[in-house]
Amino acid sequence: LRKRGAIGKLPCPPGRHWFHGHAKQGPFDPGFKWLMDTVKTFPRIYTLWLGPVAPLPMLVHPDTIKPILNGTVKSKKSPLYDSMRDWIGEGLALSEGAKWKRNRRLLTRSFHLDVLRAYTPVSNDCVEILLDKLERSAAQDKPFNMYQGLVQCTFDVIQRTACSYKSDCQVEKPKQSESMGLVSACETLLWFIHERQFNNRLLLNPLIFRLSSNYGKYEKALQYVHDFATKMVKERMEEVSKKKEAGNPITKPRDFLDTLVMARDEDGSGLTIKEMVDEVNTFLFAGHETTATSSIWLLFFLAKHPQHQNKIRQEVDELLADRDSDTITFKDFGRLEYMTLAIKESMRMITAGALFSRTLLEPYTVDGVTLPEGTMVGLSFHQLHHNPTVWGDDHMEFKPSRFLPEDLSKMDPFCFAPFSAGARNCIGQQFALNEMKVFVARILRRFRLSLVAGEPDPIPTMTLVSKPKKPLFLKIESVHMKS
Numbered sequence: 001l002r003k004r005g006a007i008g009k010l011p012c013p014p015g016r017h018w019f020h021g022h023a024k025q026g027p028f029d030p031g032f033k034w035l036m037d038t039v040k041t042f043p044r045i046y047t048l049w050l051g052p053v054a055p056l057p058m059l060v061h062p063d064t065i066k067p068i069l070n071g072t073v074k075s076k077k078s079p080l081y082d083s084m085r086d087w088i089g090e091g092l093a094l095s096e097g098a099k100w101k102r103n104r105r106l107l108t109r110s111f112h113l114d115v116l117r118a119y120t121p122v123s124n125d126c127v128e129i130l131l132d133k134l135e136r137s138a139a140q141d142k143p144f145n146m147y148q149g150l151v152q153c154t155f156d157v158i159q160r161t162a163c164s165y166k167s168d169c170q171v172e173k174p175k176q177s178e179s180m181g182l183v184s185a186c187e188t189l190l191w192f193i194h195e196r197q198f199n200n201r202l203l204l205n206p207l208i209f210r211l212s213s214n215y216g217k218y219e220k221a222l223q224y225v226h227d228f229a230t231k232m233v234k235e236r237m238e239e240v241s242k243k244k245e246a247g248n249p250i251t252k253p254r255d256f257l258d259t260l261v262m263a264r265d266e267d268g269s270g271l272t273i274k275e276m277v278d279e280v281n282t283f284l285f286a287g288h289e290t291t292a293t294s295s296i297w298l299l300f301f302l303a304k305h306p307q308h309q310n311k312i313r314q315e316v317d318e319l320l321a322d323r324d325s326d327t328i329t330f331k332d333f334g335r336l337e338y339m340t341l342a343i344k345e346s347m348r349m350i351t352a353g354a355l356f357s358r359t360l361l362e363p364y365t366v367d368g369v370t371l372p373e374g375t376m377v378g379l380s381f382h383q384l385h386h387n388p389t390v391w392g393d394d395h396m397e398f399k400p401s402r403f404l405p406e407d408l409s410k411m412d413p414f415c416f417a418p419f420s421a422g423a424r425n426c427i428g429q430q431f432a433l434n435e436m437k438v439f440v441a442r443i444l445r446r447f448r449l450s451l452v453a454g455e456p457d458p459i460p461t462m463t464l465v466s467k468p469k470k471p472l473f474l475k476i477e478s479v480h481m482k483s
């Protein structure tokens with residue numbers, strides 16, 4: 001009642017039904033029109049009702065989101081995350097308190113610059129397979145299913161970097177290889193998480209979920225990913241200790257798994273097998289669809305706005321002008337300046353992680369209303385990134401120049417948070433940005449991208465990540481054929 005009383009004082013979008021709340025107005029409908037209209041009228045905080053109970057205050061302005069993200073007001077991940085727990089356990093994304101602090105410290109070493117440097121060739125190798133597919137598509141003058149290509153490519157990268165697992169997951173003819181078992185198991189689990197969070201909230205109740213008709217399929221996929229990760233972890237522990245015994249210890253980690261096995265506290269203790277399994281699953285879960293989705297929107301905007309595409313191609317061509325190979329190196333990332341602006345702008349336009357939530361661990365006074373401890377709040381990043389009071393009335397225009405350093409330095413850092421912000425920001429952000437830069441540089445170096453004539457623009461949908469509603473096909477032309 002205390003919570004309801006406080007939330008009742010917050011602004012509330014009109015037309016709320018006593019039972020359905022705003023649900024029938026389609027707040028999460030594809031295209032996010034409702035969200036965009038609402039942030040125009042309620043640019044700081046408002047209450048979203050998805051039913052007769054459990055209203056959700058939505059934070060949509062840097063001033064209102066900041067205290068949660070920077071920890072001035074203590075909070076924890078909300079119960080909505082529980083649907084991921086079977087898969088990623090107490091991995092970094094879901095753990096809290098002292099356990100999270102310790103693991104974040106241990107895992108930060110997994111994303112050290114030297115480790116990331118070693119992954120650049122992996123992204124280059126994986127994108128070669130995608131480039132071959134694009135070559136065929138260009139030769140046949142057939143539009144290419146870019147989303148599928150990128151999901152497979154990012155999955156290949158994360159498997160190789162997480163545990164040096166090389167698979168044929170990018171090659172068509174699925175279902176025959178073990179790796180496709182892993183891809184489809186991960187896809188099945190992602191589908192269930194989405195279903196429980198967005199479509200059928202009754203299934204968030206563990207008992208009802210267990211009794212549901214599809215539960216067997218879920219259990220099978222879960223078993224698959226756990227067996228896979230456990231096998232990987234145990235084999236690696238054995239290899240590391242055998243090498244140590246033979247007087248030939250591993251000194252430089254080859255992948256994330258090495259960094260996990262070798263991670264040590266000051267007192268010499270490391271992660272348990274269960275903790276490592278949870279982290280491997282967390283990387284597989286958090287590390288590929290997010291990157292694929294962010295890359296697909298970037299390629300879409302570049303296909304739609306050839307002037308930006310050409311500018312990036314020119315930047316890449318200049319970078320590679322005197323080289324024998326198109327390989328992008330770690331040193332190159334800092335020189336892809338215009339590409340970096342375009343990546344930021346496309347992540348603002350469509351933010352892969354559009355909405356997250358937290359439960360307050362202490363009262364939070366916002367715009368004169370005190371929300372008590374235990375209140376669940378929404379961190380609505382898509383609305384933050386389309387808030388006209390922050391980005392201006394042209395927020396729907398794709399303008400990479402918004403992120404020019406001289407303008408960026410005048411902005412509140414909490415205006416733009418595609419990787420979240422503060423202590424619980426994305427640990428993989430630099431990894432993901434590097435991967436995207438390799439993909440885009442290598443693709444644009446060889447191909448010109450355009451939209452398929454007569455096709456409407458793709459529409460983002462609110463799933464776990466904001467992916468296009470329908471598979472996104474792009475027209476591919478070889479740059480050399482045209483010039």
Ligand code: HEM
Nearest residue numbers: 092093286287290291294352353419420424426427428432
């Ligand atoms: C463009 C790609 C990516 C985007 C947009 C993205 C976005 C995010 C966001 C918004 C969060 C905060 C989630 C929350 O508050 O609940 C997060 C957390 C996290 N991300 Fe990413 N991510 C990306 C790529 C990756 C990659 C490649 C990895 C791993 C290899 C990764 C691993 C994680 C982990 C472990 C967390 C939890 C961190 C913590 O709580 O300490 N992410 N990511």
